[in-house]
Amino acid sequence: MSVPLTLLGLLEREPSHGYDLKRDYDNFFSRGKPLPFGQVYSTLGRLARDGKIVMTEVEPGVGPERKRYVITERGATDVESWLTEPVRAEPNLQTVLFTKVVLALMLGRPAEEYLDIQRTAHLRRMQELTEIKRSGNLVDVMLADHGLFHLEADLHWIDTTVARLDALGKVVRG
Amino acid sequence: MKAIEARDVVLSFGETPALRGASVSVAPGEIVAIMGPSGSGKSTLLHCLAGILVPNAGEIHFDGRRIDTLDENQRSALRRDCFGFVFQFGQLVPELTAEENVALPLLLGGVKRTAALKQARPWFERLGLAGLERRRSGELSGGQAQRVALARGLVARPGALFADEPTGALDSLTGEQVMDLLVVSAREQGTTVVLVTHDARVAAYADRQVIVRDGKVNALVRS
Ligand SMILES: Nc1ncnc2c1ncn2[C@@H]1O[C@H](COP(=O)(O)OP(=O)(O)O)[C@@H](O)[C@H]1O
Ligand SMILES: [Mg+2]
Numbered sequence: 353m354s355v356p357l358t359l360l361g362l363l364e365r366e367p368s369h370g371y372d373l374k375r376d377y378d379n380f381f382s383r384g385k386p387l388p389f390g391q392v393y394s395t396l397g398r399l400a401r402d403g404k405i406v407m408t409e410v411e412p413g414v415g416p417e418r419k420r421y422v423i424t425e426r427g428a429t430d431v432e433s434w435l436t437e438p439v440r441a442e443p444n445l446q447t448v449l450f451t452k453v454v455l456a457l458m459l460g461r462p463a464e465e466y467l468d469i470q471r472t473a474h475l476r477r478m479q480e481l482t483e484i485k486r487s488g489n490l491v492d493v494m495l496a497d498h499g500l501f502h503l504e505a506d507l508h509w510i511d512t513t514v515a516r517l518d519a520l521g522k523v524v525r526g
Numbered sequence: 527m528k529a530i531e532a533r534d535v536v537l538s539f540g541e542t543p544a545l546r547g548a549s550v551s552v553a554p555g556e557i558v559a560i561m562g563p564s565g566s567g568k569s570t571l572l573h574c575l576a577g578i579l580v581p582n583a584g585e586i587h588f589d590g591r592r593i594d595t596l597d598e599n600q601r602s603a604l605r606r607d608c609f610g611f612v613f614q615f616g617q618l619v620p621e622l623t624a625e626e627n628v629a630l631p632l633l634l635g636g637v638k639r640t641a642a643l644k645q646a647r648p649w650f651e652r653l654g655l656a657g658l659e660r661r662r663s664g665e666l667s668g669g670q671a672q673r674v675a676l677a678r679g680l681v682a683r684p685g686a687l688f689a690d691e692p693t694g695a696l697d698s699l700t701g702e703q704v705m706d707l708l709v710v711s712a713r714e715q716g717t718t719v720v721l722v723t724h725d726a727r728v729a730a731y732a733d734r735q736v737i738v739r740d741g742k743v744n745a746l747v748r749s
Binding site: 468471474475478479481482485486500501503504507511 | 563702706709726727729730731732735737744
C-alpha cells in the first residue's frame with residue numbers, strides 16, 4: 353500500500369527515529385500486521401535516496417538508532433499532494449482512506465475537506481457507472497452495479513467518519 | 527442562466543432552525559440532487575424552492591422572477607401552472623383511476639376532461655403502465671403507483687419538477703426504473719428537476735449533487 357507516504361506523513365509531525373516510526377505505524381496503520389524493521393529501513397533508505405528525507409546523526413553511539421530522519425521540502429510536497437488528491441474512485445479503498453484521514457488529523461490538516469473531495473470523486477464515478485447502466489447491456493449493468501454498491505458503502509463510511517472526526521482527532525493526537 | 531435559485535434562505539419552525547442561509551441554483555433543464563443526512567433541511571429547502579413554504583429571510587427566484595414575495599394565491603397559481611411534484615408515497619387520489627390521477631393537473635388547470643384524459647393516456651405506454659389506466663391506486667404496486675405519480679408530475683409539461691425521495695418507498699430495482707424514467711422523461715421535455723434523496727445511488731442519476739448539512743448547502747467541490 354502506501355507505506356512510504358505514510359512514513360513521510362509521520363515524519364512531517366517531527367523528525368523521528370526508525371523505531372518511533374515503526375511504533376506509530378504499527379499503532380495506527382498496520383492492523384495487526386506489524387511493519388518489519390527491515391522494511392522500515394529499506395523504505396527510509398529509498399526515501400533518502402530520492403531526496404524526500406535526510407538522515408541526521410545527532411546522537412553518540414553506533415547502529416541505526418542514532419539516526420534521526422527529517423523530511424525535506426520535496427517529501428512534504430509529496431505528502432501534501434497525496435492527502436489532497438482524491439483516491440481513484442474504486443471499490444475497497446477503506447485502507448487508503450483510513451490512512452489518509454488519520455494522518456491528516458495527526459498533522460492538523462483539514463481531514464473533512466479531503467473527505468469532501470473524496471466524496472465528490474466517488475459521486476462522479478457513481479454518475480459514470482449509472483450512465484453506463486442506462487446505456488449498456490445486462491452484463492455491463494451488473495458490473496456497474498457491483499461498483500456502485502461498493503462505492504456506496506465507501507460513502508457511508510465517509511459520512512460516518514466525518515461525523516466522528518472530532519473524537520478521532522483526540523485519539524490520534526493522544 | 528438559472529432556472530431556480532435560492533439565496534441565503536433562512537427558515538425556522540418555531541424554535542427549530544431548518545435552514546440557516548441555504549443557497550443553491552439550478553440551470554434550465556438541469557437535474558440536481560439534494561443530498562444530506564436526515565433532518566438536515568432537504569425537504570424544507572425543496573418546499574421553499576417550490577413556493578410551498580415562505581422563508582423567514584433570503585430570496586427564491588424562478589425563471590428570473592422572485593417568488594418568495596408572492597402572496598399565497600399567486601404562489602398557488604405558480605405551482606399549478608409551472609411546477610410538477612412527486613413525493614415519497616405517490617399520494618395518488620384513491621377515489622380516482624390512474625388516468626384521472628395523471629390528468630389531474632390538467633383538469634385543475636382548466637383543461638376539459640376529454641382533452642385532459644387524451645393527454646394523459648400516452649404516459650401509460652411511455653412509462654410501461656399500459657393496461658393500468660382504469661385501476662385505482664389501491665390496485666397498483668408501489669412502483670406502478672410511483673410511475674403514475676411521475677406521469678402526473680410531468681403531464682402538464684412543467685418548467686420544474688420537484689421530487690422528494692421519489693424512490694424512498696421502493697426496493698432498489700423498482701426505484702432505479704422510476705429514476706430512469708424520470709431522467710429520460712425530464713430530458714425529453716427539458717424539465718428542470720430538483721430531486722431530494724439521501725440515497726447516493728439515486729443521486730447518481732442527477733447531473734449534479736449538492737449536500738445539505740445543518741441547514742446549509744455545500745456545493746460539492748468540482749474536481
Ligand atoms: N413542519 C415542521 N414543524 C416543525 N419542525 C419541522 C417541520 N418540518 C421540518 N422540521 C424540522 O426541520 C428540520 C429539517 O427538516 P427537513 O427539511 O424535513 O429535513 P430532511 O428532509 O433533510 O430530513 C428538522 O429538524 C425537522 O425536525
Ligand atoms: Mg425530507
